[in-house]
Amino acid sequence: MNDVKERLDADLSKTNTLEKLNELKTLYMGKKGIITELTLKIKDLPNEEKREYGKSLNELKNYFNEKYDKLKEFFDMEEVRNRLKYEKVDVTLPGVNVSVGAPHILEKVVEELEELYLSMGYDVVEGPEVEKDLYNFEMLNLPKGHPARDAQDTFYIKGDEILLRSQTSPVQVRTMLANEEKTGIRIICPGKTYRRDYDDATHSHQFTQMEGLVVDKEISLSDLKGTLDIMAKKLFGEHVETRFRSSFYPFTEPSVEFDVSCFKCNKKGCNVCKETGWITIGGAGIVHPNVLRNCGYDPEKYTGFAFGFGIERIAMIKYGIDDIRVFYTNDLRSCKSFDKRGE
Numbered sequence: 001m002n003d004v005k006e007r008l009d010a011d012l013s014k015t016n017t018l019e020k021l022n023e024l025k026t027l028y029m030g031k032k033g034i035i036t037e038l039t040l041k042i043k044d045l046p047n048e049e050k051r052e053y054g055k056s057l058n059e060l061k062n063y064f065n066e067k068y069d070k071l072k073e074f075f076d077m078e079e080v081r082n083r084l085k086y087e088k089v090d091v092t093l094p095g096v097n098v099s100v101g102a103p104h105i106l107e108k109v110v111e112e113l114e115e116l117y118l119s120m121g122y123d124v125v126e127g128p129e130v131e132k133d134l135y136n137f138e139m140l141n142l143p144k145g146h147p148a149r150d151a152q153d154t155f156y157i158k159g160d161e162i163l164l165r166s167q168t169s170p171v172q173v174r175t176m177l178a179n180e181e182k183t184g185i186r187i188i189c190p191g192k193t194y195r196r197d198y199d200d201a202t203h204s205h206q207f208t209q210m211e212g213l214v215v216d217k218e219i220s221l222s223d224l225k226g227t228l229d230i231m232a233k234k235l236f237g238e239h240v241e242t243r244f245r246s247s248f249y250p251f252t253e254p255s256v257e258f259d260v261s262c263f264k265c266n267k268k269g270c271n272v273c274k275e276t277g278w279i280t281i282g283g284a285g286i287v288h289p290n291v292l293r294n295c296g297y298d299p300e301k302y303t304g305f306a307f308g309f310g311i312e313r314i315a316m317i318k319y320g321i322d323d324i325r326v327f328y329t330n331d332l333r334s335c336k337s338f339d340k341r342g343e
């Protein structure tokens, strides 16, 4: 056994790589290794020698394992040291370009408006795009055959009862109906809308609207004006003004169209406002008593205002986009340019 230990020491002293160390392990501890063979010999020894022999053998094994572990750790560390020495990070190499997505510009405008209205205590409510004629028209004071329906050339899906909503106004109806206690309401409803238009630079058969509805006691036209004024300033800058022009919608009385003073020329006249100094944003008014009544609200107790406008139009004006189709053609180049403009 002592010879073996001497030989092992000699071998270990010559071991200068991890590879060689592992070869040594096979040589001594492998299936047919020197120490393994010594172990097999135990069974042929007379009983009285077995104990002493076994003890020395264990010591030898432990000796080997200890040496092995120490050397292995040393070689491992050496490898790390070598790597640190020779592998260097070249900070001048060009980096890998990771492309990240960003919200679409229409989404950005919607989010900006949602943030504003949420801060004023409104809820954001959504409704279905496949809608009943009843909610899209009838309960909004637009019975069948009403001439104002023609202005919203509608996609009907099933007979004349189910359609693709032509406006977000049906969400007003749904919200009022769902409010069982008939308490006050403050909502905005963004979403997709559809009309049978031919697509061109300013028309799209599918577009985005945002509806607003406030129902409470003693709501007046001046509340509406103040609200739209805040919105216009948020969208286009503190310097813009708003104005109402009288208009007609079957679901409001009185009805108005609201304009903002041109944020670019400050009412002097330019290409953005088509030399008029003003830009039309959407429609609005005081909720018609018939609509309140249809939805279970007593028009003697409650009044409300409502408004609706197109998100595409706002995005086009705000970011100087002159063709509505760029929102939908999924051209990555325009999407990327939106990213920058939306910042």
Ligand code: DAH
Pocket: 166, 167, 168, 169, 211, 212, 249, 251, 252, 282, 283, 284, 285, 305, 306, 307, 308, 309
């Ligand atoms: N729904 C109208 C449209 O699509 C916009 C509108 C006008 C909504 C007046 C309203 C409103 O809530 O009061 O043209």
